[in-house]
Amino acid sequence: MNNLKYFTVLLFIFLSATITSAQQDTAVLNNISSKLQLFTKAFPVExxxxxxxxxxxxxxxxxxxxxxxxxxxxxxxxxxxxxxxxxxxxxxxxxxxxxxxxxxxxxxxxxxxxxxxxxxxxxxxxxxxxxxxxxxxxxxxxxxxxxxEAIDKQMVTHISFITSADKKVTARIVYKGRDGKPYGMKQVNWQILTNFDAVAKGKGVTDANGVLNILLNGDPKKPVYEPNSKLLTLVNAKENEPPVATTFSLKDLKGKNDLQFFPEGGDIILGIPVQVAFKG
The missing domain is CATH 2.60.40.1930 (Macroglobulin (MG2) domain)
Structure with missing residues (x-):
């Protein structure tokens, strides 16, 4: 029984010391955190x-x-x-x-x-x-x-857009040197950029005539480009030299809106009510 009392007293002393130490550590940490917050507020980091x-x-x-x-x-x-x-x-x-x-x-x-x-x-x-x-x-x-080096000293490019019957749009780019020779069989990495973010990317190889075809919208209903998007291509034109970067503006390839009005009787007369059908 005496041993049990002795053990209980020792346990109480140990727990009291532990709690006191934890409280002191918490107070120190809170003090450091408070000073750090004051410093950060006085000297914010940008x-x-x-x-x-x-x-x-x-x-x-x-x-x-x-x-x-x-x-x-x-x-x-x-x-x-x-x-x-x-x-x-x-x-x-x-x-x-x-x-x-x-x-x-x-x-x-x-x-x-x-x-x-x-x-x-x-x-x-x-x-x-x-x-x-x-x-x-x-x-x-x-x-x-x-x-x-200046682009006009390295490469001549030409881009055209081809729309298929299912409304898929392909960019056809021709790469040639200043001497008129095509950049055939050259690796090209490309990105579509919208507001500086890459929304699509890929890579390909030009054919013997220096032509590369890039499909811009695999799903015509969900085109990845916007009217202000740009097409960036990086052409590995020469060995042991950095790629040549070219940028092309992507015009609005979604097609123009077509809205037609068909008034009953064929004419709209000011002040006279008329039924009008429309087609868009």
């Missing part, structure tokens, strides 16, 4: 990410991108209303800086790669906000961009 319309560019091309400015938990930042983007060449020389307004954590911009300021070679894009300049530059967005 991040910038740029989403580019394609991975490769050429001199004379235009870089199109969408910027995302986020804060804690990747939510749209309400802090900065301007985002800056720099493009820098391989010699670390600043070529251009653009300033873009931010709305709901997003901004849209473009950088024309004119022949006067850009040459073939490696470049990189840096993006940031004024608030981010208060902290280490390692937090800036950075991305390497390879700019190739």
């Amino acid at each position: 991040k910038v990410y740029l989403h580019f319309d394609k991975p490769y560019y050429s001199v004379g091309d235009t870089i199109w991108f969408k910027a995302y400015v986020t804060s804690e938990q990747n939510q749209p930042s309400q802090l900065s209303k301007i985002v800056y983007a720099d493009i820098i060449n391989g010699n670390d020389s600043l070529i251009a800086t653009i300033k873009l307004p931010v709305a709901n954590g997003a901004a849209y911009g473009n950088i024309p790669l004119d022949k006067e300021n850009f040459q073939q070679g490696n470049h990189y894009v840096r993006a940031y906000t004024a608030w981010m300049m208060n902290f280490d530059a390692d937090y800036f967005f950075n991305k390497n961009i390879l700019i190739g």
Whole structure:
């Protein structure tokens, strides 16, 4: 019996110490969490990410991108209303800086790669906000961009659209060199881009005449493209060289709306009620 009492006392002391220690640890953790929240509120962290319309560019091309400015938990930042983007060449020389307004954590911009300021070679894009300049530059967005030789010096392309009886649309693209020789048996990777997002992708090989056919809508009732969509192709034209990127606008291939009216008696006369049938 005495042993049982002794064991009970020891157990009570152990549990009391454990509870006291746990309470102290909880108090310490709560204190750290409270201070961290105060620090985060006083010095919020912003991040910038740029989403580019394609991975490769050429001199004379235009870089199109969408910027995302986020804060804690990747939510749209309400802090900065301007985002800056720099493009820098391989010699670390600043070529251009653009300033873009931010709305709901997003901004849209473009950088024309004119022949006067850009040459073939490696470049990189840096993006940031004024608030981010208060902290280490390692937090800036950075991305390497390879700019190739001017497209008009490398390749001649022609695109046409073919609509079948079942309303499937095929893009027929012809690739040729500046000397007129077709880029035959060349691998081509392609993407359909809508608002900078790839909504469809695939790959193929040109035939002996440099022709590639791309089916744009396997299901005519559910086309993947929109009137503002673009078709991006990357052609492996030469060995040991970066692919040549070409972009084609996709016009509205859904067809024009046709709405016809058929008034009773053949005419509509102002002020006189008439029944009208219609066909769309």
